[in-house]
Amino acid sequence: MPPDETIIALRDLTKTYDGVRAVDGVTLSIKKGEIFGLLGPNGAGKTTTIKIMTTLSRPDGGVCTVGGFDVTKEPRGVRGIIGVVPQENNLEPELTAYENLLIYGLLHKVTPLGETVRGHLEMVDLWERRDQVVSQFSGGMKRRLVLARALLADPAILFLDEPSTGLDPQIRRHLWDIVRKTQKEGRTVILTTHYIEEAEALCDRVGIISHGRLIALDTPGCLKDTVGGYVVEYIDAEGRLVQHLCRDRAEAHEIAGGIRENVTIRKTNLEDVFIKLTGERIE
Amino acid sequence: MTAPGWYPVFLREMLHFRRKFFKLGYLFSAMVAPLIYLAAFGFGLGRSVHIDRGDYLAFLLPGLVAMSSMYNSYNWIASSLNINRLYFRTFQIYVQAPVSPASVMVGEVLAGMAKGFFASLLVIAVGFFSSPDFALGAPFVVALLMNCLLFSGLGVIVGMGTKSHEETATYSNLFIMPMAFFSGTFFPLEKLPMAVKAVIYVLPLTHTGILIRKQAFDGEGLWSLGVLVLYSLVFLLWGSRMIARYSE
Incomplete structure (x- = not known):
């Protein structure tokens, strides 16, 4: 594929909750292989935009295609090529780390399953803890496990919603290393953050979002040059x-x-x- | 070869079930309601009750099996889905996986059936010790499985539709509990007034109660089986549709 190929396209995307426009006419395109950041304060509409792109939320208007699949008409096509790290660590607290990845792997028809689960638990330094129930994990361990889960099915596109919120600096750096490695392996990464440092450290391009509207979009360097x-x-x-x-x-x-x-x-x-x-x- | 889409959904529930199974509280909670009813109505009040069909205990026990399977299938799935959707947010990994809504529905329903069937086995075991007239025929097994299927399906619908855990409990108190009492679990329906009968015969548990007490499939039993199949199909389709249309 040519390097500038658009892998995600949003056109006039809108989503309203109780009369409030959480996403208000967002239009943007994301290129294959880039790390794209949505930057904005809490409540700006970043998570809603991610939820629409990952088929968890249906838009009220506009068009959103991910990997060529329309999120409303072909959601299963989208689901087959994405991995998602949501804002909250939505793990099964009463199941072990291994069981959490096992279920996800079965849902995504990962093969060879056992070997892949082991590789991903090793990647996030949790293999030794594989038989421990997740409710006994620290916040950082849970976050790493969610990241390992999102990468388990070898997705072409990885979505990270506020990936490092609540993590200590050392674990945050480890997570950033994994995200950069993910990009080097050929994946496209879309992340939302309200951490300036995170957006500048990771993103090739940044869209700044405020009150549901995309108000700027460029590389971090070019955006900073404007001021x-x-x-x-x-x-x-x-x-x-x-x-x-x-x-x-x-x-x-x-x-x-x-x-x-x-x-x-x-x-x-x-x-x-x-x-x-x-x-x-x-x- | 890869596993069918429903299998991880079912496996997840069974892994939870396995953990709960070895806790004393689970077995106690699964057994306590039917045993209390058995003690109160069967061994207590039941001693002075005479019904045309013979031993009251032999009449009561299949009803308690039906009730127990209903409670356990329905409650497990409704509560589990509700909590996983609203609190742990683990249901979202199903929605974002490339499996069909029908697969998720089937996985949840099979898990609810397994739970309801297991709880019923406990009551059946008690039944064999309690009454020499208690026997299992083919209609009994079919009625039990259909009841588990039907109420697991209803559990998915309620678990998907309610906005809080309290709301799930409200549905249980408003519909499930009254159904347990008024669907022929504790007394035969033949002598009820026609107007009351008309309402009671709409309730699915009534038809489980009819079929589960049959020794062979007669006309009335087949009619009740038809009603149970119809309810099950409606709930399966309705639940699948709710999963397909899920949006935050």
Whole structure:
């Protein structure tokens, strides 16, 4: 397949809950093999968008195709090529780690099942704990098991909804390594996050979403370029955080020189983009 | 060769069942209701009850088997689906798997049948010790299996449709419990007024009660079997449709 081939396409996608538009006319396309991030605050519509793409939620309007399959007309086609890490660790708490993957593997007709389950439990360092019931696992272990489960059927597309929420930094880095490895193996990865660092560390392209609408979409570098390269920030006499967006380091130093308070000069990040576009913070 | 689509759904329920089986509380809860009814109505009140067909205990025991299979098939599936859908959110892995809604339905129903059948075996065992007139014929076995199938199907419908665990319990209290008492479990229906009979004969457990007490398939038994088959088909199709249309 050509590298720029679109694997997921959304056109005018809408979803309304109790009169509130959770997804409001989202149009975007995701290329095969990229790590694509949906960035936005909680309640922005990221999870609903993922639920539609993974056939868990039916859209009210618009079109969504995943791997060439229409999510409403050919959901089983979509389900055969995706793996999903949902926001919550939806594991069977009273079953063992091995049994959780066994059931998933049978549902997805994984062969050879035993060998594949073992390989995936080893990948997330849980093989030694395979016979332990999941309710005894820590949050990080459960998250790793959910990730192993999502990859068990060798999906072409991996969806991760807030994959590292609640994880300590070390486990978060381990998870990021697995996601990068997943991409190198040829998969497309779509993740939602409200962590700026995660979006910048992992994503080839980022869509910024606010109140159900896609308000920006580009590579992290290009998005940051739209607000300049540097930020000068300080706390003013009334205790408020003041920020100046600057084109380059020279401009930042020039502005900093004229400020009496203690100033910090740092590179711009995606939160600066979000603030400029919406006037709100992400985290 | 790969397993059929219903198998992982069934296996999941059986793995849970295996864990619960070895806990004392499970066996106790499966047995307690029929045994209390047997003690109260059979050995207590039943001593002074005379029915045309002979021994009251021999009349009561098949009814208790039907009731027990209904409760266990229905409650297991309705509660399990409801909790897994709303609380643990594990039902979602079925929805996002490339299996047909009918496969999920069949897996759930077979699991409910297994649970209901097992609970019934316990009551049957008690029955053999309690009454020399208690016997199992072919209609008994068919009625028992159909009852498990039918109420497992109903369990899927309620488990899929309710928005909370409390709502599931409400359906149980409003429909299942009254049905247990008014469908001929404890007393014959022949002498009831026609208007009451008309309502009671709509209830599926009534027809299980009729068929399960037959020694052979006669006209009335076959009619009841037809009603049970019809109910089962409707519930299977309805449940499959609900799974197919599942959306968050």
